[in-house]
Amino acid sequence: MSTGTLLAIVIPAVIVLALIVWGLALFMRRRRLRERFGPEYERTVQEADSQLAAERELSERAKRHDELDIKPLPDGARDRFARNWDGVQQEFVDRPEDAVHDADRLVTSLMQARGYPTEGFEQQMKDLSVEHGRTLEHYRTAHEIDMLSAGHQATTEQLRSAMVHYRALFDELLSDGGQSRHAPA
Numbered sequence: 001m002s003t004g005t006l007l008a009i010v011i012p013a014v015i016v017l018a019l020i021v022w023g024l025a026l027f028m029r030r031r032r033l034r035e036r037f038g039p040e041y042e043r044t045v046q047e048a049d050s051q052l053a054a055e056r057e058l059s060e061r062a063k064r065h066d067e068l069d070i071k072p073l074p075d076g077a078r079d080r081f082a083r084n085w086d087g088v089q090q091e092f093v094d095r096p097e098d099a100v101h102d103a104d105r106l107v108t109s110l111m112q113a114r115g116y117p118t119e120g121f122e123q124q125m126k127d128l129s130v131e132h133g134r135t136l137e138h139y140r141t142a143h144e145i146d147m148l149s150a151g152h153q154a155t156t157e158q159l160r161s162a163m164v165h166y167r168a169l170f171d172e173l174l175s176d177g178g179q180s181r182h183a184p185a
Helices: 002-036 039-049 051-067 075-094 095-113 121-132 136-150 158-179
Strands: none
Touching: 002 039, 002 051, 002 121, 002 136, 039 051, 039 136, 051 121, 075 095, 095 121, 095 136, 095 158, 121 136, 121 158, 136 158
């Protein structure tokens, strides 16, 4: 067999093999991102120009998140946050709008205590999406209702719903408070 014939067989075979490996790597990356981000994966893909752009965005979020110092809460802090939540729930009976605002502040305070930056709602959403993608829609909905209530446009039922939504993220952040993804330094 001549060198030319051999190259005509080997080069296409190598190209096909490289394409298969590339496709498999892309498939595995997509699968890992779907598993890590949950429903937030689909939401990000729908909002992005392309699936690759969305996946690049999600990978950047994961990288930023991995650089954060997310830490467990000491037992005393966890107990204090739980008591504060109970107080916010009791406040709802007499002052529902104030309770929703306080729930928002308490969730933000809990995020900060865990090590999440709290410089703005959109960045909070991105940072939370990495580990809390399954409860993120709760936070998004609660925040929208909180914005409505700031203009006194939310109904009592919407305010009650906001409390339920805040509670979902609050409970998840609080329960994760006893664990950390990072090994102690």
